């Protein structure tokens with residue numbers, strides 16, 4: 001596995017691959033890799049001839065510096081996991097390489113960035129869209145893979161790719177969960193054993209909602225009430241949002257007609273967890 005740390009270095013490597021007729025599949029991450037990330041890398045190996053994984057904890061998308069500072073990192077372990085999988089290139093640029101001193105450009109994806117996480121994390125999706133656009137210009141991939149765990153992020157990236165004519169296939173992969181249902185996340189490492197137990201209410205709430213739909217009790221209000229009941233059972237859980245929305249526009253829905261996204265964000269202690277399910 002080649003490790004590249006500079007913009008020029010990855011651009012040169014990618015150009016060579018393209019000239020050799022190879023297709024490039026790309027998986028952007030913030031590291032502290034788990035099975036959710038690794039599932040994207042395996043899928044990328046099916047999508048392209050060569051696979052680039054980036055690890056970059058993007059300061060521009062953190063709206064709280066404490067969250068950036070405490071974000072878990074383990075470069076050596078990540079390197080080992082990616083090497084084992086047969087990743088071709090690990091792109092690990094330092095922040096000064098991605099954001100040189102006079103950097104002043106940002107990408108704003110307007111409507112789809114506004115609800116859900118966008119409403120609680122000002123500037124977050126501007127940071128995400130900007131860094132992903134920059135990474136696309138560095139890696140020049142034919143396809144890029146993202147996890148449905150970050151459903152709104154996928155919607156923002158898909159919109160940006162369409163609006164700005166990036167010639168890149170966006171592939172969205174399903175959420176990988178722990179055996180007990182908790183969606184895998186790098187942030188889970190910051191949960192205490194007691195908080196880890198409490199966090200199960202999130203996937204339980206998603207399942208409860210799906211059961212409501214299956215039993216035809218499907219007014220939006222009754223589903224949200226059932227979700228809040230499950231999430232509210234433990235005082236250690238603070239609900240940031242629990243919302244039913246259209247899976248394409250992410251606009252809130254008052255009535256269920258067709259597949260509907262249930263998106264949840266909660267705080268357990270000082271760890272923020274998100275999860276979602278498209279209710280059928």
Ligand code: AMP
Nearest residue numbers: 029030031036146147149150175176184
């Ligand atoms: P992150 O390192 O959290 O920025 O995530 C990098 C990529 O991995 C994003 O496309 C995420 O949506 C995806 N991802 C994170 N957790 C999971 C998961 N549990 N299942 C599937 N994909 C995931």
